[in-house]
Amino acid sequence: QKEVEQDPGPLSVPEGAIVSLNCTYSNSAFQYFMWYRQYSRKGPELLMYTYSSGNKEDGRFTAQVDKSSKYISLFIRDSQPSDSATYLCATYSGGYQKVTFGTGTKLQVIP
């Protein structure tokens, strides 16, 4: 079983839709939860990170972490064609430990 599971998609939505991207993880030691956006043939770009459980909002993006169910979500409101990319969730327990990524979900927002 992978430490972080993510549906690879692809996910196709119309412009303006609310997008929900999700991951599950197995290691209860993970404390930090990150979302990255990766455009084709580019390096991942950090969108936001959350410590422990709870919500965090940044513009059209909202990250949610439920540690009791080991579930991570990213919501994108009013999705735009420029949001079309692969979204990677990642987890980290702190210190010198490694960051573990999901496989990424490919999102396409259709004008």
Add this chain to the structure above:
Amino acid sequence: DAGVTQSPTHLIKTRGQQVTLRCSPKSGHDTVSWYQQALGQGPQFIFQYYEEEERQRGNFPDRFSGHQFPNYSSELNVNALLLGDSALYLCASSLRDSGLWEQYFGPGTRLTVT
């Protein structure tokens, strides 16, 4: 403010050869991590360097080695290349005191092994 830079952009090597990839971290950052990203997969952690020492290593064979220089730049070396080493190699930098939750990636080096 320059972000993370990597060189070269693309590389084609033959099985059995050796390759060296280079990374310059974001200004002010002191920690460098290397990742391998196969097509359609998420980045897989190779190793992390801080204060010129390897601090953490992922599940990669000893053919993968690295180095960090006093100016915090880093190299990734891969010996005896296999076809399965073909991937995008990503370098990420961070500030040790801030933690790895806030790391910034370079554009990557795309390695093709034939």
